[in-house]
Structures are given as structure tokens and as C-alpha cells.
Amino acid sequence: MKKKFFFPDSYESGIRQIMRIMKLTTLCLLLTVLSLSAANSYSQQLKLNLNLRDASIIEVFNEIEEQSELGFLFNNDQLDLKQKHTIKVSNASISEVMGMLLGGSPLSYKMIERNIIITQDNGVLNQQEGRNVTGVVTDEEGFPLPGVSIIVKGTTTGTISDVNGKFSLDVPANSKALVFSFIGMETQEVKWDGRGVMNIELRTSTIGLDEVVAIGYGVKKKVNLTGSVATVDTKIIEDRPTENLLKSLQGTIPGVTIISRPGSTSINIRGRGNLKASEPLYIVDGIEVSSDFFQNIEPGAIKDISFLKDASSAAIYGSKAAYGVVLVTTKEGEKGQLKIDYNGTFGFQKPTYIPDVLNSWEYAEMYRTSELNSGSTEDGLRFSADDVEQYRLGSNPDLYPNTNWFDEVLDEQAAFTKHSLYLSGGGEKVNYIFGLGYMNDESLTPGENNERFNFSSKTKADLKDWLEVTSNINFIYKKYKREQGAAALTEFLRVPPTQVARHTNGEWGSVRNARKATAAEINANPLRTLEEDGRANTDTKHFLGTMNAVIKPFKNVRINNQVGYRYWDYRHFSFKSKKDGVPNHLNPSDGIISGTASEVNQMNMDWRYSEKLIYDGWINYDNTFEGVHGVGLMAGMHADTYTSKRLKVGRKNFGSNDMNAISGGSTDPDDQITTNKVDGNFALGDDFLEESTLSYFGRATYDYKQRYLFEVNFRADASSRFAKEGRWGFFPSSSVGWRVNEEQFLSHVNWIDNLKLRASWGQNGNINNIGLYDTYSTFASGGTGYIGGGVVPVLVEDRIANENLTWETTSTTDIGVDFMVLNGMFSVTADYYNRLTEDILIRANDIAVETGIGKESIPARNVGEVRNRGFEFAVNHNNQVGEVSYSVGFNASKNKNEIVNLGDNVNQLPPDGYFVLRKGESIGSFFMYEADGLYSTDDVANGNVVPYGKQVPEAGMVKFVDQLTEDTDGDGVPDAADGVINEKDRTIVANDVPDFTYGVNLDVSYKNFTLSAIGQGITGVKVYMDNEASQAFFNSSVPREWQLNNWTEENQGAHYPKLFKETDDRYKYNSIASSYWLFNASYFRVKNITLSYKIPQQLVTRAGLQKAKVYISGDNLFTIRGDQRMKDFDPERSSGRGAQIGMKTFTAGVSITF
Incomplete structure (x- = not known):
């Protein structure tokens, strides 16, 4: 069937009608074109001046209509009437304004005549097609932002906005969002739905202003702090290859001096405030912990760290916070599905230095010189000229060895491994995080290593709208294992290179200085000690468990109840082995050399245990009235009880060197090593200690418009260490702050983010130097008495009680300023402090001899005073230049320490070796002869x-x-x-505590690469190299290379005195403790450099991961030393002769999130 066409009326009339329609259409098109042309001409000539802030889109349309002949046609349902717009333009075209107004939305506009019609954007494409996206990035004032980074989320595809804030970016298919970031502005992630125009407004970042900082029993915005509190970015510690948390913090906090000495790490906040210990208080999740616990926390578990440095911020902790507080808050789980974070580090360690000792022929030649200078004749010398030549030739190592004991005993490098694994997640009511950590820190000494295992868990549950419960567990297990004997630096230095370590036939060396060695010399062989002397291990366990219930009965009220349990278990085992004797290599027929065998073995065990039960309860009220009056109130109580036990036992004569049970030793009473009292490190026995504390505390804060800030704190502590009458100590503090930038006269200065002046005063206490039972007399058997005509033993008072003992009290005044400008681009913090510690416990020697009281029985009294004054500051700068973002910081502190009082009429306490405590001088003063x-x-x-x-x-x-x-x-x-x-x-010649410390840090990022570096340094400090460490031949020690530059008539500018043999009085004279043997320990050390690379997101996603990063890192990489004489010692070492060797670490690692 054919299709028919229908025309009305007739065929002819239909044609005529079509022609009329075409004519009318042509006329309409012509009129439309003319109209559009006129409209375009008008729109092109129109220039708008707009200055609107937080205006609705209707208000913007009205303002445009006021300035023009334009009208707007729109459907209310299409518009977001709640969205606020800030537009600031001058002489802008309507297209520019509309682009700013509608950019980032699915709307577009059409202009017909002088009407603007708002329509749905028909230009939005399917995301799978991809397209070019253009737009403008502005700030809140409407000004364009150049240098903004625009990245397609999950890729490395991106661009940078130009000087006018404009950008153009080809967005790949299936892209989900674009990420806009700029230093000082909040990063925005904008969903991309295929549109081609995206105009973005970035808002000023509040980082550094709204940052929340942990304080005692609460948190506070950093901008509202009135005390001196420093925080640490935890990114600094996450990837550092250190076995110790304190080491990771070196150089990062002004006013905090951390010295990383081999085998130990010390910390002082604002100087040494006490004649003895002046360590800060460590708080983890609200519970006091030991320094060892803190240093061994797994870094990945830490959310934030705060240092409370002045009395105002620390006074809430009262009697234990005289020298600052270190607050640690551990991480919590976050709402969402299970997330797994893994961080693994693998690497090795090498010595920061090895002493440059002489080889055998240099040693022999130097010893010849010392003997000749001491008056010996050629035929009476220990080494002949031929001996020197034989050592040089090295053809007979059994008689003329060249032994470098460091090479013989130590490995060139040691392995270092660290792993952490965290599982976290949560739902609407419950979140959780579980963590595991493992570290293996090998030693340069074979068979020696430290292992650490960490477990942590935190679960937080909102059981009711008014009840929140948090449980927290931290467990640390450290294992030190030494499968062989100990090898100390001092022992290496005491054995000359002319002693045979092991003969070519495998026997232990019995030759020294080309002759038969004595038994004492043979037994000093470090290699034999290492392999045959015995073994040791130490297990240390820390457990911390807390349960915290927060009740919210009313709005703005929180009632906290926290119970904590802390447990510490320390077990040390050592075994001294039997050893076979050493044959006489030079005369085998003599057999074993007498005195080289050890026929008795011995086992010692030391078990220490402590536990502490803690309760803290406090109530918080925070509210703001009428939008201007901020009020905060807090009151609470603390109670704890502490128990400590110790047991030391030992036995001799075990059937085998392989036995590990104390019961395997001899039961002969003479082989039982025990006493009835633990005294020092060597005596054996048992001890039991108990202590309890009760405290009340409170805080009140007020601010007016967050402009004027006020805070007062109070704490009252009672301790069982004191007699009943002096048991309580009271510690108040107050502080004020003024945020000057909030004043009306600075309201127009937009480039100042924060300018705050603050001042504080407060008191803290200290009981660390007061024994648990110092208020009681002690008695000991001694002397005799006559009773009934007979002589009987009697008890005598060997320590006189002092019931007037009281708290050591520290008063601190602090004045500071915080300054931040240009959206956080530059920030400065500076403080001046004056801290006076009074009533320091001293056994002062100001009691008259006539009293009959001996030095050992003098009771300790609260008579000492120490002052620390100083300043500290930190400067930080952040910026972004193109695709490079960077931050750089510098911090420094200078401290003056002074002993103010040592008791009535006491100017100086008896010297302690080469140190002295003298009124008007610093703690740590070297007291010795001054050398010129x-x-x-x-x-x-x-x-x-x-x-x-x-x-x-x-x-x-x-x-x-x-x-x-x-x-x-x-x-x-x-x-x-x-x-x-x-x-x-003898006089005071120097000090072993630095008076100026500083640190620098740098962080640079380019695309997926980030380079970070930390440097740290100290000045104004000396170190005393005692005996073997500095003086040739002392105790037969090996001279160092720097001592080759010794004094002769031709070399009178030498670094080392004229050589004499060690038995010469002139040698002994040169060895007297004097400033000649003080070495400059000032240094600057690159503590860490880390280079990381974030794996591109598309690769990570394909692998089924969320994110991944690889990195390489190095610690203690190089050092600039102040010392120009010895040059082969670690400047962080302590004074003395036996300091261990420092280590530098090189690692590679990976961080993955599943």
C-alpha cells in the first residue's frame, strides 16, 4: 500500500500556505538575529562593578539589574537559594560575572535581547566521554588565585592556575572529582559530572588557628592557649629509623634539649632545674608512665604529642610537673569499613665514628719515644728498632701482630628492622583500632640485639546519648639478648695492637709485645671475652590499661571517670662461664698459663616488679554566653597507689655452662650469693616499697570574644613520702592572653592571621629526689654496749629522720608571643621564662662537727635553690611555587642555669670527681685545674x-x-x-650542659615526591675525655692518631703533650684532670633525611589498595664538630671513659593502606 500526503483545502492552497510560513519564518529569523546582535553589542559594552559578600543568587541578580538594563528569567526550583556567593569585580563583563556565579553548578544561561534566561546545562556530557574543563579559582573576596594546584583525583593529571586564576585541564574519561589545593587555603575536592566550566572559590585554611591541642585533663584550641605549649607533627616520627621515640623528636621543639647518647637518651625542658634528676612528667592517654615506657611507644600509635613547658600549662599536674609535661594521645578508630595500615622499614646501622687507633708499628715507635723521653736507654726499651720493623713487615703475626680490636670484635654494620600493623574502623556507635609493632635492633657486637614487641588497642563506644566509654590497652615487651660476653669500648682501648688476638693455630693469643703475655693481659683479650665469658638477657614488660567513662548529663557538661592500671616487670639474667686455660704459644711444653682458666661459673638473677592503680575523676563545663563570653570550669581528683618489689639471687658452680635455672647450681651454702638487703647494683637480696598519692585539682577559663583570655589552675597534692604535718603541697597558676588581631583597630589588616600576647605564672612541685621513707630514721647493728657486765651488740641510728621534709617547689614566670601572617605562610612563637626551684633536697655539710653527726647520717633538708632563665623561639614558613610546595622551620633556645642557694653559709658542696656544685655557678660545672x-x-x-x-x-x-x-x-x-x-x-672551667640548642627542618614536595630533613645542634658545652679515652698508654691503652701530633722541641704547637711512659711522674702530671682534656662538644648534626614517593593512585587502585608510599631514610648522616683536636668521638657522648659507639642508620621502607 502506498503512503498518502495530506494538504488542507487543496494542493494549491497548501503550497501558498507553506510559502507564507517560510516568509514569516525568514522574517522572524532576521528580527532575532538583529535582536541578538543588539543584545550582544550591549552585553559586550556593559561593565559591572560588584562587591558582594555572602549574598544569595537572587541578591546578585538584583544588583546586576540595578546596574544594567538586563532582566533575569528563571525557575526557583532550579536555583540553590541557600548558597552564598562572594563576588568582588571591577569593570567585569556579564559573561565573566555569570561564569563566576554559575561555575561549578549544572546551570547555564542564554541571553535573548536584554533578558538572561537561566537553564539546565545541556552542555553537560557523559563522564565517559571526557572533556576539557576550564574555570577560574578565586578566594573568599573574589580575587583570583594564581598557582593553585588542580589535580584529577586518583591520578597525576593536573595543572596550575595562571596569574588571573584561570585554568584549563583535559579531564580523562571516568574521572570522579577534581582536587583544588593551595598553601594557606582549604583543599577542596569537587565532584565532576562532565561539565566543561568549573569556577571554584577556596576558603582560608584555619590550620594553626582551630588546631586542637591536648592539655591536662582536656583539650583547647591552640589559638586560645595562654601557656607555653608546643606540639609535634607526628609525620616527623612515623618514618624515622630510630629505636627510641625521644631520638625522633630531637631538634623539633624549642626549649627541649634531647641528647641521644649511645645506650641512653636524656631530655631537659628549659634547663636542669635540680641538683639531681629533672626529667619531665610523661602522660599517655591521661596516665603517668615512665620514661622507658614513653621512649618505646610505637610511633604509629600516636595521634599527637604536646609539650607543656611553663608552670601555667603544667600546674594542673602539680607535684610531678616541675620540669614540664609530655602529653601523648594515641589514635582512635574512625567511622567506616575496616582499614589496614602497614609500615615496614628495613636497613642497617654503621658507627658514627670509630676511634682512630694506632697500628702496631706506630704504637711500638711511640712507646719507644715515651721511654726515651723518660730516660730509658736503648737496651732497656720495651721495643727495639728491629721490633718496630718486624711489626711493620707483618710476616710473623704470632709474634708481631697488628691487631685492630675494633675490626676483630665488631661487625661492620648491623641490621635494623621495624614493622607496624594497624587495623581500624567503626560504625555509628563504636570505633576501634588495634595495633601491632615489632622492632629488631642488632648490635655491632656479634650475638647481641634488642627486640621490641608492641600491642595496642583502643575501643570507643557511644552506649547512650549521654554515655561514652573508652577502653585502652598498651603493652610493650623488650628483649635484650647477649649470647656471648660483653664488649665495651674501654676494653678495646686497653689492649694494644701488639697483643695477639688468636694465633694462627687457633689458640687464644698468649703473646704481647713480642713476649709471653701475663694472665691478666690474656684475660683482657676482648675477642676471648666475647666468645667465652658468658651470656646475658633482659626482659622488660610494660602494661598500661585504662577504662574511661564520659557521662553527659546536661548540655555542655562532661563527667569523666578514668581508672588506670600500670604494670612493670623487669627480669635480668647473667651467666659467667667456666673457661679453659690458654696454652703458652711461645713455649708449648709449659702447657696452660696459670691464671687464664676460670673454674667457677656463676648465675645471677634480678627480678623487679611494680604496679600502680590510678583513678582520675573530673567534671568539665564549657559554654559561650551571648556569643561573646566563653566560660570553662573543671574540677577533679586523683588517687593512686604504688607497689614495688625486688629480688636478687645468685649461685655458683653449675654443672654446665648451658644451664639456665638457678636451681641447677651448687647447694653448698658458700655458693649461695645472697644478702638481706638490696644495695646498689651488685649486692643481692630483696626489697619492698609502697607509696600513695591523693590530689585535688581545678581549672577556670574565661574569654571575651576569644580576644581576651584568662585561665587559673590549682592543684593540691598529698604524698605518703612526707610526715603527716607536711604531707600536702599546693600549686596554683594563672595566665592571660590578648589576641591583638581581634581588636577593631586591626580589623582591616587582613594579612595578620593571629597576633597573641600571653603571660603566665605558676608553681609546680617535685618529689623525685625524695626517698619513700626519708622522713623515718633507720637503724643498723654496730658498736657495742655493756649490759649486766657483759658486752652486747647494739642498734645505732645510721640515718637521722627529718620530719620537716616538704615538697621541692618550682615557680615559673613566662612571657610569650604567637604571630601568624598571610594565611599561615609565616609564623613565629617566642617566649622568655624565669624558673626558680626552691626547697631542693640536699645533705648539706653545714652541721657543726661538734654535734657528732657524721656526713653519712646528716639528714636531707629542703635548702637548695636553682634558677633557669632563658628565651626560646620558633619560626616557620610554608609556601607553594608552581607544583612545588615546601615548609622550612628553625627553632632555638638559650638557657642560663644558676645555683642560687645550697644552705646556710654553704658556698659549695664537696666535689664529686671533676664536677662541683657551687653557689652562683651552673649545674654540671667542671671543677679542675685550668690549663693554658x-x-x-x-x-x-x-x-x-x-x-x-x-x-x-x-x-x-x-x-x-x-x-x-x-x-x-x-x-x-x-x-x-x-x-x-x-x-x-682547682676552679670551674666549663660546663657539660649546652646553653644554646637549635634545630632546623625542611620539607619539600613535588608531585608525588617529598624530601624532608631535620638538623639539630648545640653550643656552649664541653666533654671530658677521661684516661683511656684521651691519654696515651693509660692502663696500657692504645694511643689515638691525633696523639701522633705530640710535643717535641721541633713541634711545640702540638695538640698532645710530650710523651712519657705511664709510670713516669711527668706522665701522671699530664694526666691530672684539667681543662686541657676538655673537648668542644658543640656540633650540628643532620639527624634525618627522608625521601618518599607516593605511588600513583591509579596503580594503587588496580592493586586493590587505598594508598601506598615508598621511602628511604637516614639518621645521623653527618656531623659538623666544634672539636678540632681529637675529631674521632661522638659529640653527643657523655663525659667519662666508657661511652659506647653512636650509630648512623640507613633504611628503606614502605607504607601501605588497604
Whole structure:
């Protein structure tokens, strides 16, 4: 069937009608084009000036209509009438304004004549097609932002906005969102639905202003703090290859000095405030923990760390916070499905330094020189010239060895491994996080290593709208294992390179200095000690469990009840093995050399245990009235009870060196090693200690418009350490702050983010130096008495009680300023502090001899005073240049320490070795003879020599300074020297505590790469290298290479005195403790450099992961030393002779989130 066409009326009339329609259509099109042309001409000529803030879209339309002849046609259902717009333009076209107004929405507009019609954007494409996206990025004021990073989420595809804030980006198919980021602005993730225009407004970031900081029993916005509180970005510690949390914090906090010495790490906040211990208080999730617990927390478990440095911020902890508080808050789970985070580090460690010791022929030649200088003749020398040559040739190592004991005993490098695994997640009511950690820190000594296992869990449940319960568990298990004997640095230095370690036939060395070695010399062989001396291990367990219930009975009220249990278990085992004797290599027929065998083995065990039960309850009320008056109130109580036990036992004569049970030893009473009292490190026995504390505390805060800030704190503590009458200590504090930038006269200065002035005063206490039972007398058996005509033993009072003992009290005044500008681009924090510690416990020697009280029985009294004054500051800068973002920071602190009082009429306490405590001087003062270089031949020729007692020094010997000790004019001030070096000439010459510390940090990111670095340094500090560490031949020690530059008549500018043999009085004279043997321990050390790379998101997604990062890192990479003499010691080492070797660490790692 054919299709028919229908025309009305007739065929002809239909044609005519079509023609009329075409004519009318043509006319309409022509009129429309003319109209559009006129409209376009008008729109192109129209220029708008708009300055609107937080205006609705209707208000913007009205303003445009007011300035033009334009009208708007729209459907209300199409518009978001609640959205606010900020537009600030001058001489802008209507297309620019409409682009800013509708950008980022599915709306578009059409202009017909002088009407603007708002329509749905028909230009939105299917996401799978991909397209070019353009737009403008502005700030809240409507100004364009250049340098904004625009990245397609999950890819490396991106671009940067130009100087006008404009950008153009080809967005791949299936892209979900674009990410806009800029330093100082909040990063925005904008969903992409295929549209081609996206105009974005970025808002100023509040980071650094709204950042919440942990304080005692609560949190507070950092911007509202009135005390001196420093926080640490936990990113700094996450990837660092350290076995110790404190080491990871070096150089990051102003006013906090952390010295990472081999085997130990020390910390002081604002100087040493006490004659003894002055360590801060450590708080983890509201519970006090030990320094060892804190240092071994797995870094991945930490949410934030705060350092409370002044008395105002720390006073809420009262008696235990005199030297600052370190607050740690651990992470919580987040709402969402299960997330798994893994971080693994693998690497190795090498020594930061190894002493540069002499080889055997250098040693022999130097020893010859010392003997010749001491008057020996050639035939009486220990080493002949031929011996020196034989050592140099090395053809007979059984007689002429060249033993480097560091090479013989130590490995070149040691492995370091660290892993952590965290599982977290949660729902509407419950969130959780579980963590596991493992670290294996090998030693350079074979068979020696440290392992650590960490477990943590935190579960938080909203059981009711008014009840929130959190349970928290932390468990740390450390294992130190030494499968062989100990190898100490001192032992390496005491054995010369001319002693055989092991003969070529495998026997232990029995030759030293080309002769038969003595039994003592053979037994000092470090390699034999390592392999045969025995073994040891130490297990340490820390457990911390808390349960916290938060009740919210009313709006703005929170009642906290927290119960904590802390447990510590320490078990040390050591076994001294039997050893076979060493044969006489030079004369095998003599058999075993007498005294080289050990026929008795011995086992010692030391078990220590402590537990602490803690309760904290407090109520918080926070509210703001009329939008301007901020009020906060907090009151609470604390109670704890502490128990400690210790048991030490030992036995001899075990059937085998492989036995591990104490019961396997001899039951003979003579082989039982035990006493009835634990005393020091060696005596055996048992101890039991108990202590309890009760506290009440409170805080009140007020702010007016967050402009004027006020805070007061109070704490009252009672301790069982004191007698009943002096048991309570009271510790108040107050602080004020003024946010100057909130004042009306600075309201127009938009580039200042924060300018806050603050001041505080407060008091804290300290009981760490007071024994648990110092208020009680102790008795011991001793002496005799006569009863009934017979002599009987009696008890005597060996320690006199002091019932007047009370708290050591620290008062601190702090004045500070916080300054931040340009959206956080630059920030400065500075503080001045003055801290006085009073009533320090001292056994002062100001009791008259006539009382009959001996030094050991003098009761400790609260008579000491120490002052610390100083300043500290930190400067930080953040910026983004193109695709590079960076941050750089510098912090520094200078501290002056002074002993103010040591008791009535006491100017100085008896010296403790080469240290002394003297009124007006610093703690850690070296008390020794002052040296002025070495005597020259001219000094001797001119009679410019001061005798040491009856000994007259020679050229090349240390030149002691004859101090002004004589008062010739009777004014009480010494004005003349007495012409002889004696005890009166000992003086304070230097200090072993740095007076200036500083740190620098740098973080640079480019695309997926991030480079971070931390440096740390100290100045104004000396270290004393005692005996073997600095003096040739002391205890047969091995000279160091720097001592080759010793004094001769041709080399009078040498670093080392004239050589003498160790039995010579002139050698002993040179070895006297003096400033000559002090070395400059100032340094700057690159503590860490880490380079990381984030795996591209598309690769990560394909692998089924959320994110992944790989990194390489190094710790203690290089050091700039202040010392220019020895040069082969670690400047972070302590004074003394036996410091261990420091380590530098190189690692590679991966961080993955599933």
C-alpha cells in the first residue's frame, strides 16, 4: 500500500500556505538575529562593578539589574537559594560575572535581547566521554588565585592556575572529582559530572588557628592557649629509623634539649632545674608512665604529642610537673569499613665514628719515644728498632701482630628492622583500632640485639546519648639478648695492637709485645671475652590499661571517670662461664698459663616488679554566653597507689655452662650469693616499697570574644613520702592572653592571621629526689654496749629522720608571643621564662662537727635553690611555587642555669670527681685545674714555670694556671697567686650542659615526591675525655692518631703533650684532670633525611589498595664538630671513659593502606 500526503483545502492552497510560513519564518529569523546582535553589542559594552559578600543568587541578580538594563528569567526550583556567593569585580563583563556565579553548578544561561534566561546545562556530557574543563579559582573576596594546584583525583593529571586564576585541564574519561589545593587555603575536592566550566572559590585554611591541642585533663584550641605549649607533627616520627621515640623528636621543639647518647637518651625542658634528676612528667592517654615506657611507644600509635613547658600549662599536674609535661594521645578508630595500615622499614646501622687507633708499628715507635723521653736507654726499651720493623713487615703475626680490636670484635654494620600493623574502623556507635609493632635492633657486637614487641588497642563506644566509654590497652615487651660476653669500648682501648688476638693455630693469643703475655693481659683479650665469658638477657614488660567513662548529663557538661592500671616487670639474667686455660704459644711444653682458666661459673638473677592503680575523676563545663563570653570550669581528683618489689639471687658452680635455672647450681651454702638487703647494683637480696598519692585539682577559663583570655589552675597534692604535718603541697597558676588581631583597630589588616600576647605564672612541685621513707630514721647493728657486765651488740641510728621534709617547689614566670601572617605562610612563637626551684633536697655539710653527726647520717633538708632563665623561639614558613610546595622551620633556645642557694653559709658542696656544685655557678660545672696550653722551651728558659707541689714541670708538659688565691690587701678578695699549683687552684672551667640548642627542618614536595630533613645542634658545652679515652698508654691503652701530633722541641704547637711512659711522674702530671682534656662538644648534626614517593593512585587502585608510599631514610648522616683536636668521638657522648659507639642508620621502607 502506498503512503498518502495530506494538504488542507487543496494542493494549491497548501503550497501558498507553506510559502507564507517560510516568509514569516525568514522574517522572524532576521528580527532575532538583529535582536541578538543588539543584545550582544550591549552585553559586550556593559561593565559591572560588584562587591558582594555572602549574598544569595537572587541578591546578585538584583544588583546586576540595578546596574544594567538586563532582566533575569528563571525557575526557583532550579536555583540553590541557600548558597552564598562572594563576588568582588571591577569593570567585569556579564559573561565573566555569570561564569563566576554559575561555575561549578549544572546551570547555564542564554541571553535573548536584554533578558538572561537561566537553564539546565545541556552542555553537560557523559563522564565517559571526557572533556576539557576550564574555570577560574578565586578566594573568599573574589580575587583570583594564581598557582593553585588542580589535580584529577586518583591520578597525576593536573595543572596550575595562571596569574588571573584561570585554568584549563583535559579531564580523562571516568574521572570522579577534581582536587583544588593551595598553601594557606582549604583543599577542596569537587565532584565532576562532565561539565566543561568549573569556577571554584577556596576558603582560608584555619590550620594553626582551630588546631586542637591536648592539655591536662582536656583539650583547647591552640589559638586560645595562654601557656607555653608546643606540639609535634607526628609525620616527623612515623618514618624515622630510630629505636627510641625521644631520638625522633630531637631538634623539633624549642626549649627541649634531647641528647641521644649511645645506650641512653636524656631530655631537659628549659634547663636542669635540680641538683639531681629533672626529667619531665610523661602522660599517655591521661596516665603517668615512665620514661622507658614513653621512649618505646610505637610511633604509629600516636595521634599527637604536646609539650607543656611553663608552670601555667603544667600546674594542673602539680607535684610531678616541675620540669614540664609530655602529653601523648594515641589514635582512635574512625567511622567506616575496616582499614589496614602497614609500615615496614628495613636497613642497617654503621658507627658514627670509630676511634682512630694506632697500628702496631706506630704504637711500638711511640712507646719507644715515651721511654726515651723518660730516660730509658736503648737496651732497656720495651721495643727495639728491629721490633718496630718486624711489626711493620707483618710476616710473623704470632709474634708481631697488628691487631685492630675494633675490626676483630665488631661487625661492620648491623641490621635494623621495624614493622607496624594497624587495623581500624567503626560504625555509628563504636570505633576501634588495634595495633601491632615489632622492632629488631642488632648490635655491632656479634650475638647481641634488642627486640621490641608492641600491642595496642583502643575501643570507643557511644552506649547512650549521654554515655561514652573508652577502653585502652598498651603493652610493650623488650628483649635484650647477649649470647656471648660483653664488649665495651674501654676494653678495646686497653689492649694494644701488639697483643695477639688468636694465633694462627687457633689458640687464644698468649703473646704481647713480642713476649709471653701475663694472665691478666690474656684475660683482657676482648675477642676471648666475647666468645667465652658468658651470656646475658633482659626482659622488660610494660602494661598500661585504662577504662574511661564520659557521662553527659546536661548540655555542655562532661563527667569523666578514668581508672588506670600500670604494670612493670623487669627480669635480668647473667651467666659467667667456666673457661679453659690458654696454652703458652711461645713455649708449648709449659702447657696452660696459670691464671687464664676460670673454674667457677656463676648465675645471677634480678627480678623487679611494680604496679600502680590510678583513678582520675573530673567534671568539665564549657559554654559561650551571648556569643561573646566563653566560660570553662573543671574540677577533679586523683588517687593512686604504688607497689614495688625486688629480688636478687645468685649461685655458683653449675654443672654446665648451658644451664639456665638457678636451681641447677651448687647447694653448698658458700655458693649461695645472697644478702638481706638490696644495695646498689651488685649486692643481692630483696626489697619492698609502697607509696600513695591523693590530689585535688581545678581549672577556670574565661574569654571575651576569644580576644581576651584568662585561665587559673590549682592543684593540691598529698604524698605518703612526707610526715603527716607536711604531707600536702599546693600549686596554683594563672595566665592571660590578648589576641591583638581581634581588636577593631586591626580589623582591616587582613594579612595578620593571629597576633597573641600571653603571660603566665605558676608553681609546680617535685618529689623525685625524695626517698619513700626519708622522713623515718633507720637503724643498723654496730658498736657495742655493756649490759649486766657483759658486752652486747647494739642498734645505732645510721640515718637521722627529718620530719620537716616538704615538697621541692618550682615557680615559673613566662612571657610569650604567637604571630601568624598571610594565611599561615609565616609564623613565629617566642617566649622568655624565669624558673626558680626552691626547697631542693640536699645533705648539706653545714652541721657543726661538734654535734657528732657524721656526713653519712646528716639528714636531707629542703635548702637548695636553682634558677633557669632563658628565651626560646620558633619560626616557620610554608609556601607553594608552581607544583612545588615546601615548609622550612628553625627553632632555638638559650638557657642560663644558676645555683642560687645550697644552705646556710654553704658556698659549695664537696666535689664529686671533676664536677662541683657551687653557689652562683651552673649545674654540671667542671671543677679542675685550668690549663693554658703546654709549656714551651722559652717558658722554661725564662723561668715562667709554676711548680705542682714539689714537682717542677718541663717543656711540653701541661701548663696549669696559678689562680688568684691570696688576699694581700685584706679586702677579702684574692688578688695574688701563691706561686704553686695546689688544691686551691682547682676552679670551674666549663660546663657539660649546652646553653644554646637549635634545630632546623625542611620539607619539600613535588608531585608525588617529598624530601624532608631535620638538623639539630648545640653550643656552649664541653666533654671530658677521661684516661683511656684521651691519654696515651693509660692502663696500657692504645694511643689515638691525633696523639701522633705530640710535643717535641721541633713541634711545640702540638695538640698532645710530650710523651712519657705511664709510670713516669711527668706522665701522671699530664694526666691530672684539667681543662686541657676538655673537648668542644658543640656540633650540628643532620639527624634525618627522608625521601618518599607516593605511588600513583591509579596503580594503587588496580592493586586493590587505598594508598601506598615508598621511602628511604637516614639518621645521623653527618656531623659538623666544634672539636678540632681529637675529631674521632661522638659529640653527643657523655663525659667519662666508657661511652659506647653512636650509630648512623640507613633504611628503606614502605607504607601501605588497604
